[in-house]
Amino acid sequence: GAGVSQSPSNKVTEKGKDVELRCDPISGHTALYWYRQSLGQGLEFLIYFQGNSAPDKSGLPSDRFSAERTGGSVSTLTIQRTQQEDSAVYLCASSKGSPGNTIYFGEGSWLTVV
């Protein structure tokens, strides 16, 4: 596609429910990133995929968070048993994966846990 596509753009869910957020990166991009942007917290790294390498999961805040990337393309971020503190904008980005390559961001998925 023309850019990084994320869905849903907005999601309101009840505390304790599971949510899935989808990211469709730019075609041909081998690197994919998930970030979280919370009010007053700035941008927080969650997870990074690069080609067929094992993902860097060092930023996932708890074992309720997981992500996968199928076929080296689309990625899904799953949050289980959502809590109110999970409310944030979840941003996906992709790049060609080499140093200095431009990193393109999607518009984000706005998650509200009530």
Place this chain on the structure above:
Amino acid sequence: AQSVTQLDSHVSVSEGTPVLLRCNYSSSYSPSLFWYVQHPNKGLQLLLKYTSAATLVKGINGFEAEFKKSETSFHLTKPSAHMSDAAEYFCVVSVLAGNKLTFGGGTRVLVKP
């Protein structure tokens, strides 16, 4: 390890006056540096990037930034602010092949008429 410090959390300028957003970084390796802008309720848009070529980098919308290795700085400037420049700006560093990005805390710019 790498880190980025944006020295001002808020900057207020009058329309038509210069804008300066300060960014300092630390990195064990030669970094790639980026500036992104985020308008309210919008995604992040790349303004410009430095990747070890020219140290003075020109970006979109009249912005430019200068990489100064001796000062470990990558400050963003624009000669004349426009109302549409009101947004939040992020300085970002990346090292090694496609490594995770490290974001500064952001600088929110207010442009007064």
